[in-house]
Amino acid sequence: MDDISTGILFALLACLIVISGYFSGSETGMMSLNRYRLKHLSNSGHKGAKRVEKLLNRPDRLIGLILIGNNLVNILASAIATIIGMRLYGDMGVAIATGALTLVILVFSEVTPKTLAALYPERVSFTSSILLMILMKLMAPLVMFVNFITNGFIRLLGIRVDHNSDDHLSSEELRTVVNEAGGLIPRRHQDMLLSILDLEHVTVNDIMVPRNEISAIDINDDWKSISRQLTHSPHGRIVLYRDHVDEVVGMLRLREAYRLMLEKNEFNKETLLRAADEVYFIPEGTPLNVQLLKFQRNKQRIGLVVDEYGDIIGLVTLEDILEEIVGEFTTSIAPSLAEEITPQGDGSFLIEGSANIRDINKGLKWKLPTSGPRTLNGLILEHLEHIPESQLSVVVSSHPMEIVELEENRIKLVRVYPRRKK
CATH class of the missing domain: 3.10.580.10 (CBS-domain)
Known part of the structure; x- marks a missing residue:
């Protein structure tokens, strides 16, 4: 090292910092990818997506490769920085080089590349996958040896190593995906998809x-x-x-x-x-x-x-x-929700007793209980536990309700007010 000029050491240190940033950004980009979009692009024939999907099939090897490269680069950079510090400042140069290199690596090799990779995971991953595929072939023996030791240690801890990741979505997770689609899927289509998911909860x-x-x-x-x-x-x-x-x-x-x-x-x-x-x-x-x-x-x-x-x-x-x-067909014989609910000037609603509670909740964005009776008449009767003989007022699920009209043994018309704020 004594024969190498300080200028060359600075240039070599700068290159190592860039390489460290490459490995850090690649790791974040790969882990930040949307797996379902990646699978779609891969099935569509996108070469970059196919490369990344192949790398992610064995995430332990990918992470092992990146960390081996990143640690080798950082250790070498630390050694070069120490030599430069001692040349310039003597024994104090070790502490100065350590502090300066820590700051430089933190900013230029960690935070900045990882932030960019998190913002643009596809651009970073698809591009970096070219070099990573080459490095994976060149360093395969070393990567497999390190993974063998690592996986063995993990098994000693009683943790099962399974490389077959479960990418299946539950219905609730799929509901979140549909809701987060935003403008990518028209609101009408989102409602239809969510309604399909709701079919298993409706009898x-x-x-x-x-x-x-x-x-x-x-x-x-x-x-x-x-x-x-x-x-x-x-x-x-x-x-x-x-x-x-x-x-x-x-x-x-x-x-x-x-x-x-x-x-x-x-x-x-x-x-x-x-x-x-x-x-x-x-x-x-x-x-x-x-x-x-x-x-x-x-x-x-x-x-x-x-x-x-x-x-x-x-x-x-x-x-x-x-x-x-x-949604409702225009040819439906049954009364529509608009015919069963009449808004009033004071903010209340006149609702037919035979109106379906689920339809009321959908139309007015309310949360009346649906686990019991299916009509508003049934809900009020269940709350009262008897058939009223005259008009009266009740509060059901924080909604003030006035029985307006009775017919034989059922409630025909109810005035319902919005939910009281607690």
Whole structure:
């Protein structure tokens, strides 16, 4: 070293600092990459992404390579800085060189390159991967030897070394990804994706048409009454039963009934029953994602929901499930949320008692409980634990509510105020 001039040592020290910065920035850039975007770019044929993905398949070797190179460079830089310090300042030069080199490495070899790599991980990683691939081949024996010792020590600590990283996302993690997409995905599409994720948390009980609202025809009624109901029915399919709804005999497509009416053959109850399709039953509590697959597998579009005793409690159609994903259809027969909720000048809302709680929460951004009753009427009755005989005021889930109108044994209209601030 005595034969090497101080100027050359300074130049060599500067090169080592740059190399140290390269290794530090490469490490941060590689670890900061979005693995899913990287996989997408690699599948699209991006050469830089393919190189990086290959390096990241064995992160222990990649980190080992970077740290070996970084430590060798820093140790050599420390030795050169010490020589320069002693030449310029004698014995005091050791302390001066140590302090100065620490500051220089911290700023130019650690903080600055790592900050840039964190801000632009793809640019840094794709570029640095060219040299890293070469170094990985040249230093493979040394890297494997160091990793062998390291992995062995880790096993002694009782930690399992597994190089197969689990990159699978849970539904909640995927929900966060969709929410963070921002302008990359239109808001409407984000809502649809989130609705698909919600299907596993929503059951047929939450969206079904309740038993008392099912459009059905008693096949034992007189023929004129049956014909009138067929003519005026707004639905495409109608339930046929005997005496009471639990005695279902078939599901009739009105298009088929109209075809029979136009034919010259006799149109009566017997032909109507023969034209009816077999009824498809759905167990209560079935998640919507499961039921959607069952509809597809069984080539069905409509089904009757039954409880554990086999009694019919509601009706669900394929369109009901699709509406959970894409929103209400303009052709829907059921009342829309806008028809069930009327804003008032004082900030309150007049809401139909039959309004679905989940729909209210969606439309007004509220957090009424959905684990129990599915309608506002049911929620209030559960809170009161009795059927009110007159108008009264209650507070449910911090929402002041006034019962405005009662009809028989149910609450028909409620005035609901926004949630009280605690």
